[in-house]
Amino acid sequence: KAGVTQTPRYLIKTRGQQVTLSCSPISGHRSVSWYQQTPGQGLQFLFEYFSETQRNKGNFPGRFSGRQFSNSRSEMNVSTLELGDSALYLCASSSEAGTRGGELFFGEGSRLTVL
Amino acid sequence: DAKTTQPTSMDCAEGRAANLPCNHSTISGNEYVYWYRQIHSQGPQYIIHGLKNNETNEMASLIITEDRKSSTLILPHATLRDTAVYYCIARSGNTPLVFGKGTRLSVIA
Numbered sequence: 001k002a003g004v005t006q007t008p009r010y011l012i013k014t015r016g017q018q019v020t021l022s023c024s025p026i027s028g029h030r031s032v033s034w035y036q037q038t039p040g041q042g043l044q045f046l047f048e049y050f051s052e053t054q055r056n057k058g059n060f061p062g063r064f065s066g067r068q069f070s071n072s073r074s075e076m077n078v079s080t081l082e083l084g085d086s087a088l089y090l091c092a093s094s095s096e097a098g099t100r101g102g103e104l105f106f107g108e109g110s111r112l113t114v115l
Numbered sequence: 116d117a118k119t120t121q122p123t124s125m126d127c128a129e130g131r132a133a134n135l136p137c138n139h140s141t142i143s144g145n146e147y148v149y150w151y152r153q154i155h156s157q158g159p160q161y162i163i164h165g166l167k168n169n170e171t172n173e174m175a176s177l178i179i180t181e182d183r184k185s186s187t188l189i190l191p192h193a194t195l196r197d198t199a200v201y202y203c204i205a206r207s208g209n210t211p212l213v214f215g216k217g218t219r220l221s222v223i224a
Contacts, residue, residue, distance in 0.1 A: 002159075025171060033212075035214075042214060042215070042216055043153075043159070043202075043214035044214075045211045045212070045213060045214075048211055055209060056209065056210070056211045058211070090158050090159070092158070092159075102165070103149075103161035104151075104161060104212060105161070106157075106158025106159050106160070106161070107158055108157060108158055109158055
């Protein structure tokens, strides 16, 4: 069974640009969550999607957005990039939305560098 | 969700049991205790979770005190590959997993 796939794995952007990251969940999983990881702030929750609907949202500015498609694949977008957006962006999928028994399966992440 | 407190770092000799403590004194009755770990440069990996009974799987054991105010993750025979940051999280229902700073476990040969 294939794991969570994130693309691209590495990318470099400049300030002011925008970026789109993609996540393909494990087959059959309908929930996708996104996290940002930086050395200073650690792992921070961005948002969660379930069946194309945003179920939970973290405390990030509106420049960070996401969506989920009917096949459960998800994308996140960051507009007007800032130096502080440099981070590892992790996607995780689970079989049910926020279920008490659900475990999250994480991808390897997309490492974004903003110059 | 309840806040959890973990030691910043711990060492363990290879082949010995690693016992990682977690305090969650404000945990509510419907909150589960989850453990994840993150090996350097990889995404976090689920280890185990429990509500009030002790749990065991192929990776670890989870011991939850009777009052549920603390728990211990036990890796029975630590190997060098178990060197990682271990996160203890209290979570209920549809709330997202909120990661703290975790415990950095170093397994020493």
